[in-house]
Amino acid sequence: MLARVVEGGLPKEPREMFSVPDIAVISMLALLLFGPDKLPGMMRQFGKVTRDLQNASANFVAEMERAADAAQEQAPPPAPSPPTLAPPHDEPLSPKD
Numbered sequence: 001m002l003a004r005v006v007e008g009g010l011p012k013e014p015r016e017m018f019s020v021p022d023i024a025v026i027s028m029l030a031l032l033l034f035g036p037d038k039l040p041g042m043m044r045q046f047g048k049v050t051r052d053l054q055n056a057s058a059n060f061v062a063e064m065e066r067a068a069d070a071a072q073e074q075a076p077p078p079a080p081s082p083p084t085l086a087p088p089h090d091e092p093l094s095p096k097d
Contacts, residue, residue, distance in 0.1 A: 018026070031039060
């Protein structure tokens with residue numbers, strides 16, 4: 001992830017997951033910064049926060065879908081289009097001389 005940077009400082013292409021070396025470096029830094037005593041509790045708290053965010057996101061999406069379904073059910077049916085009038089067929093289309 002760190003190696004894929006272009007001149008502007010932005011990633012070349014968006015990535016969805018970290019690679020194994022990225023995870024190893026981040027893990028070592030976290031272990032050095034927080035120590036083996038605090039790290040398990042911090043990771044547990046991080047997991048809880050992540051789960052809460054996922055649940056809130058799923059609830060929000062479900063509520064938006066319910067609202068959209070309710071709005072579709074309450075919408076009146078579309079009005080019929082007015083009939084088009086055709087010219088009578090018994091008259092010629094070109095003028096007589």
